[in-house]
Amino acid sequence: MKYWLMKSEPDVFSIDNLKKDKTTWWEGVRNYQARNFMKDMQVGDEVLFYHSNAEPPGVAGIAKVSKLAEPDAAQFDKKSEYHDPKATKEKPIWFCVQVAFVEKFDEVISLADLRGNDKLQDMLVLQKGSRLSVQPVEKKHFDLVKKMAAASARESAERKASGLKLKQ
DNA sequence: GCCAACGTTGGC
DNA sequence: GCCAACGTTGGC
Numbered sequence: 001m002k003y004w005l006m007k008s009e010p011d012v013f014s015i016d017n018l019k020k021d022k023t024t025w026w027e028g029v030r031n032y033q034a035r036n037f038m039k040d041m042q043v044g045d046e047v048l049f050y051h052s053n054a055e056p057p058g059v060a061g062i063a064k065v066s067k068l069a070e071p072d073a074a075q076f077d078k079k080s081e082y083h084d085p086k087a088t089k090e091k092p093i094w095f096c097v098q099v100a101f102v103e104k105f106d107e108v109i110s111l112a113d114l115r116g117n118d119k120l121q122d123m124l125v126l127q128k129g130s131r132l133s134v135q136p137v138e139k140k141h142f143d144l145v146k147k148m149a150a151a152s153a154r155e156s157a158e159r160k161a162s163g164l165k166l167k168q
Numbered sequence: 169g170c171c172a173a174c175g176t177t178g179g180c
Numbered sequence: 181g182c183c184a185a186c187g188t189t190g191g192c
Contacts, residue, residue, distance in 0.1 A: 053190055131188080
């Protein structure tokens with residue numbers, strides 16, 4: 001079992017979209033390194049769903065790989081912004097996996113939160129100029145982000161509870 | 169909207 | 181194969 005981080009702009013496709021759709025083919029990745037990581041993915045691998053170009057940017061939830069990489073259909077579609085004229089059905093260039101919704105965090109674990117955790121300093125997404133939209137994550141880092149999400153969910157529940165008390 | 173980082177393209 | 185020009189990503 002491996003662990004990954006996949007970036008999506010929530011204006012384009014957010015964790016809420018994945019929750020509603022249940023699964024999605026991760027089309028549109030046009031970077032060779034990111035493509036190769038998707039080819040490495042196995043069914044059941046877990047994914048940190050990251051919101052980029054968002055306020056705040058950060059991990060919004062968890063997904064898992066539900067289908068192995070297949071040719072990305074958008075590369076053959078002349079009307080798609082992801083169309084690649086060099087790709088043919090016989091020789092596809094771009095591949096993508098299907099991912100399934102697992103969970104949406106109560107609160108986004110922001111990039112600032114991640115940076116603030118001493119134990120995550122060597123996480124790939126925190127490195128300067130890390131633009132890769134699909135990247136591997138170490139298990140210890142994955143587990144820690146999940147713990148941070150659980151802790152932040154508890155705190156948010158406590159805040160709500162004490163807020164209710166004050167109103168009584 | 170700015171801009172640093174970095175990938176890709178194409179002339180040579 | 182080098183490298184300048186250009187495009188994209190994505191945080192701020």
